[in-house]
Amino acid sequence: MNHTAAATFSELAPPAHHEEPVTGIPHDKLGMWVFLCSEVMFFTGLIGSYIVLRFASPSWPHPGSTLNIWLTAGNTFLLICSSVTMVQALAAIQRGDTRKMKLFLCLTLLFGASFLSVQVVEYWKLLHEGFNPHVSLFGSVFFTTTGFHGFHVFCGVVCMAFVTGKAFLGKYTQAHHQGIETIGLYWHFVDLVWIVLFTIIYLF
């Protein structure tokens, strides 16, 4: 009786954590990719709205007349640098080099926080000059789109700080470092979205 009950329980029990996934992709990585796909649709909605409004509007100000393109170009450079340091952190832990992993994670955190700081300065200057979400359609979509992206970067920085803290506590090894790969995917996605936003909003 007991034997039968135990067998039934083992059949009903959820699979062990280390069981190979059917897709061949680790569950947390697949989960992050599916989440990123939903984020693609979210930003597509925002970018699509921007494009439609831009083409439908008879007069649209040249972004260069309002926005500081050089400042934002520098900020774009910061985000690209952060992507490189992020991927180097992953490469380092895959080699088993925990010292470099920590260094690159700290650099990524620094670049991410710098990006946010520059964006805050940009917003402050624009608001000070009277350019706000109420002033025009351009102002409205500009603050909505870049604001949501900035919020994503903020969430990324918070998660990155958590992962960096875990790295300093020695939680990641050459064999177990999925957390770094997962946050890296999110971080690169945020960079990818900014590449598109920068072109469409600042350079057209």
Added chain:
Amino acid sequence: MIQDDEAAREARVEDEERRVHRHPNYMAIFWWLFGLTAGEVSYSVFTHPPRAVLMSVLVGLAIVKATLVALFFMHLKFEKKTLGIIVASTLLLGVILVSVGMAEKLLPRP
């Protein structure tokens, strides 16, 4: 049966090792991204081409940059096809969404 399991496990380990140890030259990709961004900004600020040409060139460059990030930094190039199919489906939906919105403006009204 046991031999089959072992062979499958070895194949998975080899696949994992290939995926983990195959790193592209990240610095080369960084310099490409940097150069393309500099080119984009310079083209937008210092030249005054027709609007359609400007948009086509800038969108083309942005797509190249985004593709570089997705393929090499997000390692999509080295991932399984299943993941590529998931991402491609999403991008297709995105393109449809934007195209329908654009059609409202671009297509002639009846």
